[in-house]
Amino acid sequence: CAAALVVHVILLSLAFAEHDVPWISGGVASAVVLEAGQVMPVSFNFRYVPACLAFFMVFFFKQLMTVRSPTCFLDKMCINQTDVVKKGKGVRQLGALLRYSEHMMVLWQPEYLTRLWCVFELAAFTYLHGHKQGSLVFYPLKLPLLAMCLCMFHFVASLSLTILSPFSLGSEWHMNWLNDSVHPSLQFLYLWAVYFVICFAGLYCIPSFFLWKFCKWHVEDADTIYSQLLDFKVSRTQCFLEEDREYVTSCIRRWFDSTGHFEDYVQRELREIVLQHNGQNVRLPFSVFVVGSLSHLLIGTNFAVDCLLAGANMSAASTAIVTVFITFCSDSLALHLTLRLAASDFGYTQAGTFASSNIGGALATACLFSAANATGLAMLIPCIPLWTAACILLFFAGANLLVAHPELFSKMFH
Numbered sequence: 001c002a003a004a005l006v007v008h009v010i011l012l013s014l015a016f017a018e019h020d021v022p023w024i025s026g027g028v029a030s031a032v033v034l035e036a037g038q039v040m041p042v043s044f045n046f047r048y049v050p051a052c053l054a055f056f057m058v059f060f061f062k063q064l065m066t067v068r069s070p071t072c073f074l075d076k077m078c079i080n081q082t083d084v085v086k087k088g089k090g091v092r093q094l095g096a097l098l099r100y101s102e103h104m105m106v107l108w109q110p111e112y113l114t115r116l117w118c119v120f121e122l123a124a125f126t127y128l129h130g131h132k133q134g135s136l137v138f139y140p141l142k143l144p145l146l147a148m149c150l151c152m153f154h155f156v157a158s159l160s161l162t163i164l165s166p167f168s169l170g171s172e173w174h175m176n177w178l179n180d181s182v183h184p185s186l187q188f189l190y191l192w193a194v195y196f197v198i199c200f201a202g203l204y205c206i207p208s209f210f211l212w213k214f215c216k217w218h219v220e221d222a223d224t225i226y227s228q229l230l231d232f233k234v235s236r237t238q239c240f241l242e243e244d245r246e247y248v249t250s251c252i253r254r255w256f257d258s259t260g261h262f263e264d265y266v267q268r269e270l271r272e273i274v275l276q277h278n279g280q281n282v283r284l285p286f287s288v289f290v291v292g293s294l295s296h297l298l299i300g301t302n303f304a305v306d307c308l309l310a311g312a313n314m315s316a317a318s319t320a321i322v323t324v325f326i327t328f329c330s331d332s333l334a335l336h337l338t339l340r341l342a343a344s345d346f347g348y349t350q351a352g353t354f355a356s357s358n359i360g361g362a363l364a365t366a367c368l369f370s371a372a373n374a375t376g377l378a379m380l381i382p383c384i385p386l387w388t389a390a391c392i393l394l395f396f397a398g399a400n401l402l403v404a405h406p407e408l409f410s411k412m413f414h
Contacts, residue, residue, distance in 0.1 A: 001294060003058040008051035008298055012305050015047065042310045044162050044170070048298035052155050055294060059148070072105075073097055075121070091247065095255075098125045105137045108221070113228040116237040116248050123266055124255055126273045138274065140221050143288055146214055150292025150331070157203055158295040169194065178381075191378040199370035199377075208366035211335070212358070215342040215365070218284075222343075229271040234259045284339070284404075289332040297327045314386070321389045322376045329396040330372035336403040338365045372396075 079090035104125045112118050129135045168174065169191075182190050204211075234252070239245045249259065256262040300323025307316035341364060375396070379389045 001055065001290065004051040004055035004294060004298065007054040008048065008301070011047050011050065012301065015305055015309065042303070042306050042312060042315070044166050045302070045306070046159075046162060048158070048295070048302040051298050052158075052295055055151075073101065075117075094121065095124065095251075099128055101125065101129075103135055103137070104129075105139055108138050108140050108225065110221070110224055113225065113232070114236070114238055116234065116239050116245060119232065119237065119266060120248055120252060120255075120262075123262065123270055126270055127255065127265070136273065137285070138225065139285070140218065142214065142217060142221070143284065147288045147291040149210070150288075151294055153207060154293060155295040158299045162299070175381075187381070188378050188384050191381060192374050195374035195377040196370050199373050200366050203373075204366040204369045208369065209362040211338065211369070212342070212362040212365045215335070215338045216361070218339060219342045225274065226271060229274065230267055232263055232266040234263060284335065286332070289328070289335070293327045293331050297323060300326065315381075317386055318379055318381075318389055321386070321393055322380050325376040325379070325393045325396060326373060329393065329400050330376050331369070333396060333400040333403060334365075334368040334372040336400070337368050340403065341365075 075094070080086035098121065104122070106112065106122065126136060178187060178190070234249070239248065252259055252262045256265055300319060304316045304319040304323065307313070307319055341361065375392065379392065
């Protein structure tokens with residue numbers, strides 16, 4: 001994201017300095033915006049595309065670059081796996097390593113909590129640091145796939161918006177008709193309804209089946225994590241090398257007195273700590289939404305700059321509000337609400353309810369995403385006061401926080 005933002009800021013600075021790069025900033029066509037009851041032309045262009053491409057390049061090829069990054073310990077890579085003597089020395093230092101580590105990120109997949117080494121390391125770390133806020137993060141390995149799919153989907157949607165808007169909702173004939181024929185008090189509702197239909201039928205109707213499937217997977221993964229912890233038994237675990245079991249068992253007895261106490265700790269305290277840190281459904285990290293909505297941020301700031309250059313200051317201000325709304329609020333709120341729906345009885349397939357829990361769930365997902373994004377897009381044309389748009393943004397931000405972190409509000413009122 002940092003590379004994309006650097007490229008984007010450079011191109012926007014060149015635009016302000018009137019030194020645009022013609023092959024990326026040349027207008028696709030001139031759209032128009034409403035400004036104080038008048039229509040004003042604004043150029044639609046691809047100035048945001050190089051920043052998106054820079055993000056994809058760094059994401060896929062960063063491992064080939066020598067860039068300083070935070071230090072982490074990955075046991076499989078940092079402990080020698082072939083030399084028995086070196087491996088033994090590394091294993092014996094795990095206790096010290098866990099003691100002096102500040103954070104632990106679990107790259108979780110269903111096999112993780114069936115491995116004795118993994119459970120012991122997790123239990124030992126939480127025994128030392130578990131109640132420190134933010135010290136433990138469960139990160140299901142499906143999340144990077146979701147983030148990249150959202151990012152590529154929104155990138156394609158942004159390209160479509162750039163190409164089609166000047167000939168449809170952003171065209172001069174439509175803006176003149178909206179200004180002359182629709183009462184100002186109804187313009188926002190009209191635009192919301194139109195954008196809802198476009199988002200539902202043109203954007204989310206098909207991808208919603210993937211989003212709904214992901215949400216069901218995520219909820220099932222969360223159920224698996226907590227059920228594995230609740231039913232944990234040392235005798236059911238596996239070791240990559242069975243000869244390691246005796247050593248790990250001796251470590252368990254040294255830390256927890258007995259395997260029985262260890263099992264009791266995992267089933268009770270460790271489960272509560274994981275629940276405390278990650279929520280009932282293993283909440284989605286905010287970074288997933290930032291990466292997924294990166295193109296929203298780039299195209300929004302680009303259009304705001306074009307509005308400023310065209311002298312449409314009100315449109316630039318409303319575009320800035322809409323950019324924050326769609327980048328940080330709308331998709332996050334819609335996906336968290338979909339997760340809540342997937343975690344309810346509606347999300348579980350039972351006899352005779354396949355259509356409601358799969359097709360119905362996908363359509364409900366499309367409705368949630370379409371409604372949230374239509375609210376932002378309808379504010380893009382400043383047919384409502386800026387203070388109203390700001391209030392809508394604050395309301396959605398509060399709703400997003402409430403849905404994603406309900407424990408904050410429960411603490412507030414208790």
